[in-house]
Amino acid sequence: MKRIIPILLAVVLLSASTAISFAADNTSNSKVIVYYFHGNFRCSSCWAIERYTKEVLNNNFKKRLDSGQLVIKVVNVEKEGNTHFVQDYQLYTKSVVLSLVKDGKEVKFKNLDKVWQYLRNKNEFYEYIKEETQSFLDVLKAGDEL
DSSP states (O other): OTTHHHHHHHHHHHHHHHHHHHHHHHHTTOEEEEEEEEOSOOOHHHHHHHHHHHHHHHHHOHHHHHHTSEEEEEEETTSTTOTHHHHHTTOSSSEEEEEEEETTEEEEEEEOTTHHHHTTOHHHHHHHHHHHHHHHHHHHHHTOOO
8 A cells, every 4th residue: 555655646746747747838829920932833932932031031040940839841842742832822922931830730821922022122022020029929929819
């Protein structure tokens, strides 16, 4: 009997620890994902969009990237398993898409279609990506219902 009590106590503590860990993981299921979608062929403009987007995010949101609250994903939509993104986000060209994920589910997205318009003006491009990303992070932080 004396041997059973410490074992039961260990099981209870382990279960509580797992539950706390699981609760912490659930909060990390809320984030903003910045996708850059491209195909197999990538021109110099396509590479620039990816590079500029990463620069803006790394220069302005480093803490959020490090914490996992902001995530960058570069996706080739022509690769097997990724073709669904074309329909999911109504993609018609290489694109930057913001996705707001709460509790593991996407609740809002926006295709930043002006990246092509601002590509020739790096400052406007940077400001556009920065403002749009910040607006998604603000919604995430506020916990607003959409």
